[in-house]
Amino acid sequence: MAAILEARHLRKEYPKVIAVDxxxxxxxxxxxxGLLGPNGAGKTTTVEIIEGVTPATTGEVFYCxxxxxxxxxxxxxxxxxxxxxxxxxxxxxxxxxxxxLYHRHADLDHIIDECSLxxxxxxxxxxxxxxxxxxxxxxxxxxNKPRIVFLDEPTTGLDPQARRNFWDLVNRIREDGTxxxxxxxxxxxxxxxCDEIAIMDAGEIIASGNPTDxxxxxxxxxxxxxxxxxxxxxxxxxxxxxxxxxxxEIATDDVNAVxxxxxxxxxxxxxxxxxxxxxxxxxxxxTGHSLRA
Amino acid sequence: MFKRIYAIFRARNLEFLRDRGTLSxxxxxxxxxxxxxxxxxxxxxxxxxxGILQQEAEIDLNAxxxxxxxxxxxxxxxxxxxxxxxxxxxxxxxxVSYASPPRYWVNPDSPKGxxxxxxxxxxxxxxxxxKSSIEGEAVRYVDWVLPGILAMNMMFSCLFGVGxxxxxxxxxxxxxxxxxxxxxxxxxVIAQVASRLVLILGITVFVYAGTAxxxxxxxxxxxxxxxxxxxxxxxxxxxxGLLVAARVTSEELAGGLLNLATWPMMMLSGVWYSLExxxxxxxxxxxxxxxxxxxxxxxxxMLDGSxxxxxxxxxxxxxxxxxVFLSIxxxxxxxxxx
Numbered sequence: 001m002a003a004i005l006e007a008r009h010l011r012k013e014y015p016k017v018i019a020v021d022x023x024x025x026x027x028x029x030x031x032x033x034g035l036l037g038p039n040g041a042g043k044t045t046t047v048e049i050i051e052g053v054t055p056a057t058t059g060e061v062f063y064c065x066x067x068x069x070x071x072x073x074x075x076x077x078x079x080x081x082x083x084x085x086x087x088x089x090x091x092x093x094x095x096x097x098x099x100x101l102y103h104r105h106a107d108l109d110h111i112i113d114e115c116s117l118x119x120x121x122x123x124x125x126x127x128x129x130x131x132x133x134x135x136x137x138x139x140x141x142x143x144n145k146p147r148i149v150f151l152d153e154p155t156t157g158l159d160p161q162a163r164r165n166f167w168d169l170v171n172r173i174r175e176d177g178t179x180x181x182x183x184x185x186x187x188x189x190x191x192x193x194c195d196e197i198a199i200m201d202a203g204e205i206i207a208s209g210n211p212t213d214x215x216x217x218x219x220x221x222x223x224x225x226x227x228x229x230x231x232x233x234x235x236x237x238x239x240x241x242x243x244x245x246x247x248x249e250i251a252t253d254d255v256n257a258v259x260x261x262x263x264x265x266x267x268x269x270x271x272x273x274x275x276x277x278x279x280x281x282x283x284x285x286x287t288g289h290s291l292r293a
Numbered sequence: 294m295f296k297r298i299y300a301i302f303r304a305r306n307l308e309f310l311r312d313r314g315t316l317s318x319x320x321x322x323x324x325x326x327x328x329x330x331x332x333x334x335x336x337x338x339x340x341x342x343x344g345i346l347q348q349e350a351e352i353d354l355n356a357x358x359x360x361x362x363x364x365x366x367x368x369x370x371x372x373x374x375x376x377x378x379x380x381x382x383x384x385x386x387x388x389v390s391y392a393s394p395p396r397y398w399v400n401p402d403s404p405k406g407x408x409x410x411x412x413x414x415x416x417x418x419x420x421x422x423x424k425s426s427i428e429g430e431a432v433r434y435v436d437w438v439l440p441g442i443l444a445m446n447m448m449f450s451c452l453f454g455v456g457x458x459x460x461x462x463x464x465x466x467x468x469x470x471x472x473x474x475x476x477x478x479x480x481x482v483i484a485q486v487a488s489r490l491v492l493i494l495g496i497t498v499f500v501y502a503g504t505a506x507x508x509x510x511x512x513x514x515x516x517x518x519x520x521x522x523x524x525x526x527x528x529x530x531x532x533x534g535l536l537v538a539a540r541v542t543s544e545e546l547a548g549g550l551l552n553l554a555t556w557p558m559m560m561l562s563g564v565w566y567s568l569e570x571x572x573x574x575x576x577x578x579x580x581x582x583x584x585x586x587x588x589x590x591x592x593x594x595m596l597d598g599s600x601x602x603x604x605x606x607x608x609x610x611x612x613x614x615x616x617v618f619l620s621i622x623x624x625x626x627x628x629x630x631x
Binding site for chain 1: 296297299300301303304305307308311312462465466467469470471472473474475476628629
């Protein structure tokens with residue numbers, strides 16, 4: 001599929017730090033592309049350069065094969081990480097105002113229903129809950145019927161139920177054929193939503209591709225977790241063993257063999273858990289530090 | 294372009310009109326000030342004021358016993374025309390010239406002028422002093438101060454209503470969000486100017502009409518000319534607000550800068566008292582403030598009946614100031630906080 005967006009050698013320098021260091025990637029039309037990494041990795045700076053609100057020190061952004069210009073601004077929808085809206089203005093008035101700034105118009109009724117805002121139309125922006133506010137900001141990003149939507153940490157601060165509702169909403173938008181660029185530090189979110197990801201750390205992309213392929217490429221095994229307290233003395237097992245946050249993690253492609261060895265060296269296996277490696281494990285392996293760091 | 298400007302204009306108007314506290318303050322403050330001042334200055338002042346026309350040679354106080362009369366304030370008047378205008382408006386009870394031949398001017402409709410004249414004639418028994426009459430209605434302090442209060446309200450509303458709000462929009466990320474749309478800086482600036490202009494002119498007209506009806510204030514000139522001065526004055530003050538807010542990202546700093554711009558204007562532009570009795574350098578310095586020119590033009594129209602052509606110099610200065618402030622503001626405008 002043709003690339004709708006291409007970032008070439010983006011670099012952003014501040015006086016004492018290089019926030020983005022030679023970042024390049026392509027995004028095919030119609031997919032959900034995730035830019036992952038811990039806080040401070042350079043994700044937001046990268047997407048803000050692409051969105052045109054932060055100038056790059058060097059590098060170029062191409063939209064549909066041409067340098068991103070006014071057409072990109074007209075066809076892109078953006079939800080920033082932190083955006084205040086005007087006080088004393090209702091949800092409907094906010095949507096109408098933003099829609100009037102574009103030539104392209106989406107069906108407002110459809111967006112209102114899609115984002116579950118019907119009951120909130122007359123409510124003052126100041127009186128929205130966190131989840132309602134995020135839905136409104138997403139609706140604002142959709143008023144111009146965008147071909148590409150940027151969502152910067154859209155579920156930060158939401159409760160688990162609101163996060164899952166938001167994921168459903170994002171999935172529906174993608175099903176309509178809209179390209180989504182998602183930045184997040186939640187690996188579960190990226191695994192649920194993204195077709196392609198790029199993992200960033202310290203301003204650089206350290207891995208990219210399809211999440212499943214990336215995990216298969218890195219791991220051909222399962223991970224066994226057991227609380228450290230349940231292990232007698234030093235564990236002697238012929239597999240990679242990692243101690244993290246009170247747990248022992250053993251990566252293995254022979255679960256039966258490890259379970260046999262563990263049964264002899266652990267006080268019990270009642271709290272043992274077997275799981276597949278995830279993006280968080282991948283990030284830990286690639287960088288040597290946790291995503292939450 | 295106009296659709297985008299109108300969208301921002303409308304949203305800003307709704308935000309302002311629904312903020313009941315701010316709206317009430319913009320209406321109540323000038324009315325309360327006018328009523329308070331009209332009450333305070335409703336009684337006669339305790340002393341008479343007599344203007345003495347300045348002449349080349351120093352006036353010998355001993356040769357003119359009238360100048361030693363108690364309870365009369367003597368003020369030096371450099372220009373005869375200005376002195377006569379003050380007598381006509383009852384701002385001076387009497388104007389006296391000790392040049393040769395000595396003469397005085399009095400307003401026959403002024404009760405205080407009558408008593409000041411009696412005092413003069415009783416004191417100056419030896420000199421033949423020629424009498425002239427000047428007619429005209431009194432200018433009360435409320436008539437004089439009304440343009441000042443209206444302009445002061447305009448100034449605070451334009452500077453804080455635009456400058457402070459733009460800084461708040463920038464700090465909370467709303468400007469950044471607008472930046473991500475096809476809206477251009479000039480469209481945003483025009484929408485802010487238009488929004489504040491309509492609201493403040495509406496409020497000013499409402500307050501002026503109410504005050505004029507309630508206090509029967511003086512209006513010798515054309516309402517259209519006065520409206521033109523208010524319109525251009527508003528644009529200048531809004532432009533100044535945008536200039537202050539063009540790059541600032543802190544509300545505290547913006548507040549400080551706006552206070553720095555407004556307080557000297559309030560004290561030195563002639564809102565509360567005339568600058569005529571102040572020093573030359575202070576009067577020259579006051580010309581750097583737009584409020585000085587707004588007030589000079591408005592008072593000239595309201596109290597002297599001047600036409601638009603008469604106040605063209607002030608309007609030209611205001612237009613120039615607006616162009617400079619807006620150009621710089623648009624040139625250095627910053628959408629985001631860092």
